[in-house]
Amino acid sequence: MKILFRLSVLFIPMSLIIFLFVYLKEDKFYPGADFRNFNTPAFELPLLDKVNIVTNKDLGDEYILNIWASWCITCLVEHPYLTQLKSKKIPIVGLNYKDEKIEAINWLQKFGNPYELIIYDYKGQLALDLGVTGAPETFLIHNDRVLVRYQGEVNERVWKDVFKPIIEKEGLFND
Secondary structure, eight states, X not given: OHHHHHHHHHHHHHHHHHHHHHHHHOTTOOTTEEOOOEEOOOOEEEBSSSSOEEEGGGSOSEEEEEEEOTTOHHHHHHHHHHHHXXXXXXXXXEEEESOOHHHHHHHHHXXXXXXXXXXXXXXXXXXXXXXXXXXXXXXXXXXXXEEEEXXXXXXXXXXXXXXXXXXXXXXXXXX
16 A cells, blocks of 8 residues: 555656646747637727828738837847748738837837838727737737737747748738
């Protein structure tokens, strides 16, 4: 009986350790990825660099929505990859989040603009309606539905493992 007890005392923690090691080591483990399919909220907000108002109906059928700010360090880290996506003709809409307009415009002039247009969400209401907890966050949107939401830096690996499979499955960005 003592042997059985000792074996179970060793077996249970070892099994848990092995399970966690295998699960957490998995290359495709992305805690920032959310695949819940939900509607985009209706909105009416100004563009960053113009006085024009944009609504959710003005954005097209399929695009990437990237939440960013000039004060966000991780946004600067992911910025070169967004520029690569732009060169591949991936439509990216920027949502400037709780930022000073002049700071955001200066930031884009300094680092480049990968966005087709930029929505200015100074109060953060649209971001709040989308469930944003901070910047950067990136959404794959098709027909007013969020197919993927990713919290954190989008880079080549995240794009390939999180976004690309859904894009290919849905047949998006094939123009």
